Each structure stands twice: as structure tokens, then as C-alpha cells.
Amino acid sequence: MSDVGATALGPEIDPSRRKFLTVAASATAAVGAVLAAVPFVESWEPSERARALGAPVLIDIGKLETGQMITATWRKQVIYIVGRAQSLVDALTKNDADLKDPKSDQSLQPKYAQNEMRSRRADVLVLIGICTHLGCLPKQFFDPGDAVLGASWPGGFRCPCHGSRFDMAGRVFDGSPAPTNLSIPPYSFKDAHTLVIGLDDATAKGVA
Numbered sequence: 001m002s003d004v005g006a007t008a009l010g011p012e013i014d015p016s017r018r019k020f021l022t023v024a025a026s027a028t029a030a031v032g033a034v035l036a037a038v039p040f041v042e043s044w045e046p047s048e049r050a051r052a053l054g055a056p057v058l059i060d061i062g063k064l065e066t067g068q069m070i071t072a073t074w075r076k077q078v079i080y081i082v083g084r085a086q087s088l089v090d091a092l093t094k095n096d097a098d099l100k101d102p103k104s105d106q107s108l109q110p111k112y113a114q115n116e117m118r119s120r121r122a123d124v125l126v127l128i129g130i131c132t133h134l135g136c137l138p139k140q141f142f143d144p145g146d147a148v149l150g151a152s153w154p155g156g157f158r159c160p161c162h163g164s165r166f167d168m169a170g171r172v173f174d175g176s177p178a179p180t181n182l183s184i185p186p187y188s189f190k191d192a193h194t195l196v197i198g199l200d201d202a203t204a205k206g207v208a
Helices: 002-009 015-042 048-053 086-090 092-098
Strands: 057-060 069-074 077-083 124-128 139-141 156-158 165-167 187-191 194-197
Touching: 057 069, 086 092, 124 194
Parallel strands: none
Antiparallel strands: 057 194, 069 077, 077 124, 139 156, 156 165, 187 194
16 A cells, blocks of 8 residues: 555655755755856946956055055056155256156156156156066166166166166166156046046046
8 A cells, every 4th residue: 555655646755865956956046146146246347348448447555655666557557656755856857967858758648747757746656667668567776876776876767678777757768778768657646545547637537
């Protein structure tokens, strides 16, 4: 009698198998939920295409110290952000006679950076960290009178590939293979501690 009843109702399901099926079904549902959420999560951030086209990049410079450099990426270019000492800014004009383009007439920078210090603020220097010769990344030698570059070195950058030298405004020295000064990207300050790379006026654009 019991055998007939089992046949009529179908085979009995092993409790352990039932538990496995329940867990598997729950896991599948969870994975589906995550996959469905991915497009929404990605929409919170600029897409790779948007970043490649120049979506603005916000940089917290609240902890940037004098003599320190931090880097960022914008339009697939390395950006140098330097905490610059006032004494180095005051000494910039002393380099003019030794530079290829002291007034930056032949170099690339926004109009607001075409000044003696090539920046909006004396204490923050923003540069595209790509040598204008063949595209290497210049290294920082901020201390004047560096042991490697000599007692007359005023502080700045030196390209490790072919020796191009740039001062603390990114201006290229005579004798360097680099033809022009380091370029400067469009940038602005959302507030005293937030740098925005890629926008000339963060306030007008309403950067979040």
C-alpha cells in the first residue's frame, strides 16, 4: 500500500537536495538583482568615454603640503599638482634669461595662467606632466641647488629621457631638447580645498 501511494504522489525529494535547490534559486535571484543594478551604479560616475572626452576631475588639495606633488589623470594625461613655496615663486623672474620662452608666448596654457607664475594661485601649480619633447614624464627636483643638477639649479623638473629641464612654473630652459614649456590644462577651484581639472570656472558650471 505504501509503495502504491509513493508512486501516485511522485518520488520523495531528499531534504538535502531540497535545501540545495532553494539556495541555488536564491543565489540566482541575487546575481540577477546585482546585474540589473550595475547600469544604475555606473550611471552615478562619468563613463569611460566621458572621461576620455574630458569630463572634469575633482581633486582634494586640502592636505597638499608645500614641496609636495600629487598626480591625477585627465583626458588620459598625467596631471601634476604641486604645493609651491612662495620663495620659489618670488625667484621665478631670475630664470628668465636662461629660458626658451620666458613669457610663455609659444606655449600652451589658459589665458589666466599666462602670467609670471603660470597659475591661478601662487601656492598651487597645475601642469600636464608630459615633456613637450617626446612625451616622457618629467621628474621633480624641487630643491634649489640639487646635488644632481648643480648648485645653480633653481628647482623644477627634469625629464629622465633626454634631459629637458623646466623651472617651478614649468618653463623650459635653453639647451633642452623640449621646444616649449610644459602645457597647462584648463582648471579652476571649486573652493579653497577642491581643484577641478577640465573646467575654467567650476562655480559657473555648478560642479557637484
